[in-house]
Amino acid sequence: MSLSMISHLLEKVVWGAPSFWIERFPLYWGIHQGYFKDQGIDLHIQYSYGGPELARAFNGGSVHIGEMGLPPFATAYQQGMSARIIGSSVIQQLDHYLAARPDIISIEGLAGRRIGILSGGSCDDYFIRKILATREIDPDGDVELVPLGKDYGKPGLIADRHVDAAFVVEPQLARGEHEGLLRVIGRVADYYPRYQWGIILASQAWLNQKMDLLGRLMHAFRKACRSIKDHPGLTIALGSRIFGVAPEVFEIALMRDLPRWEINAKLDRAGLQNALNVQEEMVVSTSDLSLDEMVQQL
16 A cells, blocks of 8 residues: 555544643654554644633634643633543643743842743743742733743743743753753742643544544553653654754753653643642632543543
């Protein structure tokens, strides 16, 4: 059978994602290794550059499976998004880093500064408000929050002073440190010790009609995650090419948080409840949300 015929037989699936960073690496590795193809799937990754923006793609029917952070999902779910949480991404805990210009050495130094976030209403927006509040810095008056969209995570934005600080994701965080462009001044998990952050979600339509496809997707995803965890050295060359960084930089980025990766997509239900409680503290009412209704672990 020709390659074109095989490709024609595969079912195309669009996997939605709010941002381009190392959390997506299992998808690229699974495509590269043929794990999704082995399940009859032609996987494509579509970026929306923000959790609320990805929710709109779900609501519009262009995406039926994807990853996002819990805060924007909970908000979208309350607003009527017909989707459920089916698993955890590899970045389950809040291994998410706030970086700043090298001359800014602490959170206190952010007063009066410009801080880059993914978008308004994104996870970054929730997290920076919590972090600043612990230092009695008003996020609406004492700093300027700058939505970065497609420029999100680029250390050059700090180097050229477009912003003074930002949440910088791997592997660009490791690159920025390697080149002396920034320093890490905060890790979100230090403020939320147990928290289910990254989630995999599926539309209710697919949960009703395409459970077999969802099962095959999750099988390939888990296989990719386990492969990276078991043989990280074999993945460095691909990661370097995908993310456009030197191999030694990608290795540093991968190994920073790999020991804490959730490779089986298993949700931490206590972490989910803690995350909802955190949003309640932020005056974002979640009292009408039920984990039993929101979650269908696959």
